Amino acid sequence: MSKYDELFDEVTAEESLFREKGALDPLAEPDGIHARDAQEHELASLLAGVHEGYVPPTVSIYGPPGTGKTLSTRRVCREFASRTDAVAVEYVNLKECRTLFSAANEILFELTGEKRGAYVGLDGVFEEIWTALEGYPEWTILILDEIDHVQYDSNYEPSDFFYRLLRGEGKLKRGIDLSVWLVSNELLEVDLRLDSRVESAMSDESVFFPPYRPGELASILKPRLERAFREGAVSEAAFEYGVREAARRWGDARKALTLFRQAGETASERDLETVTRECIDVNLEATDREATVSKLHDLPANHFLVLTAVTGWDQGGKIKQPVTTAETLSMLESETYPDELDLGERAVQGVLTDLETMGLVETWIDSRGREGRVKQIETTFEPQWVRDTMVHYVEESTYLGTDTEE
Template sequence: MESGKSIIKNRKVLHFSYLPELILHRNEELEKVTQSLSPILKQSRPSNLIVYGKPGTGKTLVIKKILDKIQQRVEKSKFPIKLIYSNAKDEATLYSLFVSIGRQLDLDEDQIPATGLSISEVFKRLLKAIEKNQYNIVFVIDEIDYLAHLISKTGKDVMYQLTRANERLKNGSLTLVGISNDLTFKERLDPRVISSLSEEEIIFTNYSVDQLKEILKERIKEAFAEGTVEDSALNLCAAMAGREHGDARRAIDLLRVAGEIAERAQASKVTEEHIRTASSKIEEDKETTALQSYPLHEKLLIVAVMKASGLSTGEIYSAYKTLCKQIRQKELTQRRVTQMLSEIEMSGIISGKIVHQGIHGRTKKFTLTISPETVKETFKSEATLEDII
């Protein structure tokens, strides 16, 4: 491998966290976000902002680029600005999200311990730190739609207080920027939170196939040795990602995996065949990783849906109870199972469809969206599930 020919000259350019010098086809969005956040450079508080768009439409890229530019200006000014970034998907609870903010405000374990305080107490301490240091904070919550799952009743009140924090701050300020993949996520949040959070909204549209092609061309120039990616492979890569709602991240992932496959085979160029192989591999890996990450009862529910495909929530619950008996596990309540089905549906492993049953009202019926073979293959190595698979 060491002595073999390498066609990839800069791998980090193909990683999703890479911040390119030039963000293509997002001028309008860059301008809107800049206008929204620029008051902080004039020493006043910007409005709270929510940025929407499907995955891979450049939302995080644009926000990070602008924060980067603000940071460069801040270093030259005496106005105390703090830029904080956190991904709600990486946090297990609202408490851990607040701890993440605290750590970025340089609050240590004594000031905000990792566990043990009430959420409202943690929030109070955060405000105290902001006020004491007269910080003007821009707090970015990426994948803010996941907050809907983290928030309990107490959390709803604290989240509301967070969006209205400026009313309690005599010194300093707090601006919230939410990045969401889901246009409907607001329906799951408290209406009071929404009205104070969505002071401004910006929607990122999907990339077209031609735009994806240009984005990929730029990455190829930086990442690959000259002439090592065939035009037909580039076209196919853009077309495949364009078909899946114009996802640039998906297109770049495809290109990276195809490049690795070509390199391992010691091919001199990335071809259409490498792109197709990469597409199958990514899909397979994504499904397997998602299935492995579920706790036991969610895995049992996925098996129940597989065995009772096209059946209602009640029928799936019966199938789930039977599986629990088989492996001697205490079953969860039907209410909790219904909740879990919705959570699994969000990840795309299963799909639910509302069916009208005339005088019997409506019911939701679930089906598996991936092949039963993938489920069996992933779960069969687990001793607990071996027999029921």
């Protein structure tokens, strides 16, 4: 027997609690959609406008991660299209698009299976998009996921991109009926800084997907856990506790699935017959960290920058928390940060408000007598996580991507 035989024997559980661990894959598409009846009804009502000759030019679909936005939108749109000959649906994920040109090219690729070189420019790509859509049914629903990542680059602005998409001459000349559905992970409205000519072409229709409540999360998890674990492997108490904590901390179905998978692995490693509350507790912090770090990676550059300043003060070898607004501004004005990253006080105040709304920081006013009132700022998570993710953010964030066309 080689050392690898011993290694694999060591890591293979003799009596695994799992029956089908793949059922807990957070990226696997479930058979049914739970706890999103209201949102599905809103989406279906917007689509039904086809029968009356009108679908909004844009629809904003937003909410935090893991709340069923993409799944529900794709499922409802495709089911509608399968019953309506006049409608086609295309889905494009923009998360990896570092420029507006590459975003347009990704749309073209979804329509034709081909991309174009930078030499044709944004107008050239859109001209081919309109040519492709001429062969489509009367109405096209274009779902653009991860719209948060659409941003300025050195060649084009979001207004340029959306003006061509909504009011492009090639589109109007061909009489193409296109409805663009924008899916965003932000709780706040995505700030695309669009100019008035574009805003006038956009509708105010929106559908919000809130975090899942405990009962809703339970309805999603129960059938998945029944497939994943052997009968009786997850005690009712552990299930209720895990659901309650997942709803309280995240309201995110994907994170909840990950939590129960990790808890099951912990139970198997400990040779336990069931997943216990202690197994849940052991993995809550790890899953919490994963959820927070994922959110940090997706922050716009200014938001991440302010968080580095909030966690930038040392006190006795530890990160100082809380800090004041003045200390945050002082850190941003220090030599640590290049001049081109300088933010004004008003901009920092706005970013702090955003971060608090997103649940990443909490603030309060501290009265200091004659010194007046001072705003205190503290992260809602372990501040070291910001420092731990800095290198990854700089290397991977699309907000710091190159400005060359792709």
